[in-house]
Amino acid sequence: MTDFSPREIVSELDRHIIGQKDAKRAVAVALRNRWRRQQLDGALREEVMPKNILMIGPTGVGKTEISRRLARLAGAPFIKIEATKFTEVGYVGRDVEQIVRDLVEIGIGLVREKKREEVKAKAHQGAEDRVLDALVGKTASPATRDSFRKKLRSGELDDKEIDIEVADTGNPMGGMEIPGMPGANIGVLNLSEMFGKALNRTKQRRTSVRESYDFLIGEESDKLLDQEQLVREAVEAVENNGIVFLDEIDKVANKDGHSAGVSREGVQRDLLPLVEGTTVATKHGPVKTDHILFIASGAFHVSKPSDLLPELQGRLPIRVELRALTKEDFRRILTETEASLIKQYIALMKTENVDLEITDDAIDAIADTAVALNGSIENIGARRLQTVMERVLDEISFEAPDKSGESYRVDAAYVHKALDGIAGDTDLSRFIL
Numbered sequence: 069m070t071d072f073s074p075r076e077i078v079s080e081l082d083r084h085i086i087g088q089k090d091a092k093r094a095v096a097v098a099l100r101n102r103w104r105r106q107q108l109d110g111a112l113r114e115e116v117m118p119k120n121i122l123m124i125g126p127t128g129v130g131k132t133e134i135s136r137r138l139a140r141l142a143g144a145p146f147i148k149i150e151a152t153k154f155t156e157v158g159y160v161g162r163d164v165e166q167i168v169r170d171l172v173e174i175g176i177g178l179v180r181e182k183k184r185e186e187v188k189a190k191a192h193q194g195a196e197d198r199v200l201d202a203l204v205g206k207t208a209s210p211a212t213r214d215s216f217r218k219k220l221r222s223g224e225l226d227d228k229e230i231d232i233e234v235a236d237t238g239n240p241m242g243g244m245e246i247p248g249m250p251g252a253n254i255g256v257l258n259l260s261e262m263f264g265k266a267l268n269r270t271k272q273r274r275t276s277v278r279e280s281y282d283f284l285i286g287e288e289s290d291k292l293l294d295q296e297q298l299v300r301e302a303v304e305a306v307e308n309n310g311i312v313f314l315d316e317i318d319k320v321a322n323k324d325g326h327s328a329g330v331s332r333e334g335v336q337r338d339l340l341p342l343v344e345g346t347t348v349a350t351k352h353g354p355v356k357t358d359h360i361l362f363i364a365s366g367a368f369h370v371s372k373p374s375d376l377l378p379e380l381q382g383r384l385p386i387r388v389e390l391r392a393l394t395k396e397d398f399r400r401i402l403t404e405t406e407a408s409l410i411k412q413y414i415a416l417m418k419t420e421n422v423d424l425e426i427t428d429d430a431i432d433a434i435a436d437t438a439v440a441l442n443g444s445i446e447n448i449g450a451r452r453l454q455t456v457m458e459r460v461l462d463e464i465s466f467e468a469p470d471k472s473g474e475s476y477r478v479d480a481a482y483v484h485k486a487l488d489g490i491a492g493d494t495d496l497s498r499f500i501l
């Protein structure tokens with residue numbers, strides 16, 4: 069949970085996302101409201117429901133990115149799911165609850181990561197002892213152990229192969245479905261974890277000293293963590309801070325549309341209890357969805373928000389529009405965002421000891437091409453920049469290892485040379501760009 073003010077949240081989001089001010093403001097307020105709710109006491113706190121958000125805008129303009137960054141900022145469990153997934157053949161109503169079960173697993177992962185960090189030093193010590201056991205045996209004299217410990221720490225033994233006993237979490241019974249409960253083998257009971265831990269099964273694993281540390285530190289920290297406490301905290305994090313991003317909500321909006329599977333309205337009816345607040349049974353116990361923040365999103369080209377079930381409309385009271393991106397936005401996305409594609413490519417080439425310079429007019433040309441392609445083929449928003457950049461830098465990426473110590477300058481002429489043959493040919497660009 070972060071205590072950033074809405075203004076601070078927006079400015080954090082500004083580091084990664086260009087424009088889309090309204091959407092940033094809306095999510096910033098939603099996040100701040102959660103903090104406000106936490107400051108309230110018992111009874112009133114339970115009454116304050118999140119104001120869920122409906123993001124309306126074409127594909128690839130930052131809807132998911134804003135939500136994901138917000139979740140990261142808040143350290144909140146986050147899941148993205150396509151509403152249309154539930155119209156597919158083979159899905160039954162209850163399956164929407166799987167969203168919450170998955171979110172709990174994500175929450176557990178987050179909390180575990182955080183707690184592992186807290187016990188890292190101790191876990192490292194435990195891992196080192198186990199590597200030493202594997203190297204010199206448990207019965208070696210303290211002097212021998214010490215001398216190996218020194219070598220180990222200096223990195224001399226990094227490439228040595230050792231056999232390590234690790235917990236075996238493979239499922240001894242294979243993937244067994246429970247009849248009448250689709251998905252129950254993974255969703256409700258995790259047999260492999262149950263058996264692996266309960267029977268303390270272990271297996272030998274051969275690995276290098278260097279690689280062994282990763283999973284040994286993981287295992288050692290898990291030993292130091294109180295699993296029950298961890299799960300409790302994760303469930304709490306999901307209930308109070310969880311964010312569910314429901315994409316393509318517009319595609320389940322019109323009423324008469326029956327696909328081969330579940331009807332669209334059926335999906336809305338299934339989703340409704342989750343959004344309104346219900347209790348979902350998970351293998352970690354019941355989880356209340358009342359305070360989970362739902363961000364629904366869609367282009368609404370064909371249907372309109374008013375085509376959604378009235379109850380669902382009521383549960384998505386905050387509407388924000390995200391606008392299509394312009395050439396200037398593309399330029400800024402390429403240059404101003406914190407981990408922009410340009411910065412990424414330059415850094416990647418640096419690992420090959422190759423200096424990459426991308427001039428301003430090259431960036432202009434890339435942005436121009438991206439806009440043109442979005443207009444002529446299909447508008448995929450900022451995602452177009454990825455395919456275009458990849459194409460422009462294709463040759464350099466391939467050659468870089470042979471050009472250590474050299475430098476490349478990508479200017480507008482270079483961009484045109486790389487793209488013009490393809491971008492001018494609509495059929496060809498459909499496949500390549």
Ligand SMILES: Nc1ncnc2c1ncn2[C@@H]1O[C@H](COP(=O)(O)OP(=O)(O)OP(=O)(O)O)[C@@H](O)[C@H]1O
Nearest residue numbers: 084085086127128129130131132133134401450451
């Ligand atoms: N305004 C923006 N600023 C910076 N990057 C952006 C922006 N819009 C999109 N991007 C980048 O484009 C990619 C796709 O964006 P995103 O996943 O947010 O699309 P979306 O709007 O959620 O579309 P969809 O509904 O299809 O999922 C991401 O890699 C994201 O970083």
